[in-house]
Amino acid sequence: MFVITCPHCCEAREEEEFSYGGEAFIARPASPETVSENDWGDYLFMQKNPKGWHWEMWGHSTGCRKFFVLKRNTANHTIAGAWTLTEARKIYDAEEATV
Amino acid sequence: MKKDYSIWKLLSQGFKNHEGWTPTWRNPELKPSYDVVIIGAGGHGLATAYYLAKEHGIKNIAVLEKGYLGGGNTARNTTIVRSNYLWDEAAMLYEHSLKLWEGLTEDINFNVMFSQRGVFNLGHTLQDMRDIERRVNANNLNGIDAFALNAQEVKDRIPMINIGKNTRFPILGASFQPRAGVARHDAVAWGFARAASNYGVDIIENCEVTAMDIQNSAIKGLQTNRGYIKTSKVGCVTAGHSSVMAKAAGIRMPLESHPLQAFVSESLKPILDTVVMSNAVHGYVSQSDKGELVIGAGIDHYLSYAQRGSPHIIEHTAAAIIELFPMFSRVRMNRQWGGIVDTTPDACPIISKTKVKGLYFNCGWGTGGFKATPGSGNVFAHTIAHDQAHPLNEAFSLDRFHTGHLIDEHGAAGVAH
Numbered sequence: 229m230f231v232i233t234c235p236h237c238c239e240a241r242e243e244e245e246f247s248y249g250g251e252a253f254i255a256r257p258a259s260p261e262t263v264s265e266n267d268w269g270d271y272l273f274m275q276k277n278p279k280g281w282h283w284e285m286w287g288h289s290t291g292c293r294k295f296f297v298l299k300r301n302t303a304n305h306t307i308a309g310a311w312t313l314t315e316a317r318k319i320y321d322a323e324e325a326t327v
Numbered sequence: 328m329k330k331d332y333s334i335w336k337l338l339s340q341g342f343k344n345h346e347g348w349t350p351t352w353r354n355p356e357l358k359p360s361y362d363v364v365i366i367g368a369g370g371h372g373l374a375t376a377y378y379l380a381k382e383h384g385i386k387n388i389a390v391l392e393k394g395y396l397g398g399g400n401t402a403r404n405t406t407i408v409r410s411n412y413l414w415d416e417a418a419m420l421y422e423h424s425l426k427l428w429e430g431l432t433e434d435i436n437f438n439v440m441f442s443q444r445g446v447f448n449l450g451h452t453l454q455d456m457r458d459i460e461r462r463v464n465a466n467n468l469n470g471i472d473a474f475a476l477n478a479q480e481v482k483d484r485i486p487m488i489n490i491g492k493n494t495r496f497p498i499l500g501a502s503f504q505p506r507a508g509v510a511r512h513d514a515v516a517w518g519f520a521r522a523a524s525n526y527g528v529d530i531i532e533n534c535e536v537t538a539m540d541i542q543n544s545a546i547k548g549l550q551t552n553r554g555y556i557k558t559s560k561v562g563c564v565t566a567g568h569s570s571v572m573a574k575a576a577g578i579r580m581p582l583e584s585h586p587l588q589a590f591v592s593e594s595l596k597p598i599l600d601t602v603v604m605s606n607a608v609h610g611y612v613s614q615s616d617k618g619e620l621v622i623g624a625g626i627d628h629y630l631s632y633a634q635r636g637s638p639h640i641i642e643h644t645a646a647a648i649i650e651l652f653p654m655f656s657r658v659r660m661n662r663q664w665g666g667i668v669d670t671t672p673d674a675c676p677i678i679s680k681t682k683v684k685g686l687y688f689n690c691g692w693g694t695g696g697f698k699a700t701p702g703s704g705n706v707f708a709h710t711i712a713h714d715q716a717h718p719l720n721e722a723f724s725l726d727r728f729h730t731g732h733l734i735d736e737h738g739a740a741g742v743a744h
Binding site: 229230243244247248250251265266268269270272273274275276277278279282284300302303304305 | 568570571574579580581582583584628629630631632633637638639672728729730731
């Protein structure tokens with residue numbers, strides 16, 4: 229059980245109010261018609277599934293019903309922050325660039 | 328080396344205050360090289376080592392365990408064994424396993440307390456009942472025992488179940504597999520450990536793999552916290568941590584790790600002599616030989632490696648169990664825990680070679696791996712020994728997520744195990 233602050237409502241609420249939406253920022257192949265079986269399978273099914281920091285989608289399903297992005301540590305459920313998709317994308321890209 | 332557990336041994340030890348028992352398995356030193364290394368000393372890993380030694384003549388094997396033997400999901404599941412899966416591939420694999428369960432106690436000379444008390448999978452809607460009819464017919468065509476029962480027939484067999492219409496999800500019927508049942512999970516780990524150890528398999532506890540030595544797309548060895556191990560074949564059987572191991576080998580896996588919770592009650596007198604599961608209300612219950620009600624929940628929906636879940640899942644499951652069995656409403660719960668299960672998109676396992684030569688993965692059992700323990704080890708041992716899948720696990724390759732040949736077992740697997 230953890231408490232999430234929805235970046236849209238700006239209120240701290242229990243996890244039960246939210247729905248988990250899986251790994252964030254999975255890029256759909258630009259041209260699905262020409263993509264190889266391998267790349268399409270990777271896109272559909274392969275997961276990072278990390279033990280540690282994870283960028284993930286959540287929906288505030290019993291609140292504002294909007295999606296947002298959470299950065300959470302999967303080993304101990306620590307939450308680094310929650311952002312709207314646009315804001316999160318900027319931070320994520322900046323982080324990825326430094327890795 | 329062979330130590331029999333028999334009534335005579337028990338009697339003779341009884342006269343000696345039970346002071347003559349020796350450890351069940353050896354505690355060997357780690358050797359610098361092995362023919363095969365298995366990562367993960369849970370039930371599946373130990374079974375793999377056992378069948379490698381017994382059926383394929385490979386004796387120079389190490390089983391590495393980062394914690395203690397059988398301390399992961401093997402000791403955390405709710406011990407249900409059944410084989411009533413819908414699709415041929417899955418049904419054949421689980422039935423192979425069920426047949427091995429039926430002779431396992433004699434085979435490994437360790438009482439795994441396999442009790443074929445039957446499993447009921449309840450149906451709560453018209454569509455549930457149609458699916459049950461379909462699955463029962465598919466099972467019968469595959470030679471697996473299965474019956475479709477109506478609500479009254481369920482009530483006749485389990486008198487205290489509530490089949491009244493005045494519930495949120497009334498029980499309309501069930502599928503019933505008489506040969507299904509439960510086994511003692513710790514005994515399975517200990518029994519396979521002892522049997523494998525007797526064949527000369529080295530079981531190394533507190534040994535964590537930190538890196539994989541891969542050269543020219545072939546495995547050469549493993550770096551562990553207790554030193555380097557040279558080997559040309561590695562079987563990875565690490566359940567919830569499979570993605571972590573795969574990452575070390577540069578392989579992507581279609582896995583997501585989730586907490587799965589379970590809890591047991593205080594001990595009661597014998598009340599429930601079978602296993603009752605319900606996908607619709609997310610709960611399953613049986614009674615252990617100690618008298619505890621063993622209750623399993625659905626998975627927590629978020630990714631986690633923390634071996635604990637959220638309390639609202641427990642509340643939800645407890646509510647479901649009380650709706651099925653109103654008389655359990657005042658039973659107090661004793662312990663609660665979580666394990667990390669590795670779920671796949673099609674609710675079927677991955678028992679497969681990989682793009683790295685000599686590296687094999689047995690993972691993705693999700694919420695229902697315990698029932699497959701002997702069968703999984705048996706076919707995985709074949710895969711490692713022959714560098715080729717056993718006919719029963721050909722369909723469970725990692726390739727299926729690229730070719731599209733998924734085996735959708737969400738109906739029979741779902742949450743309930």
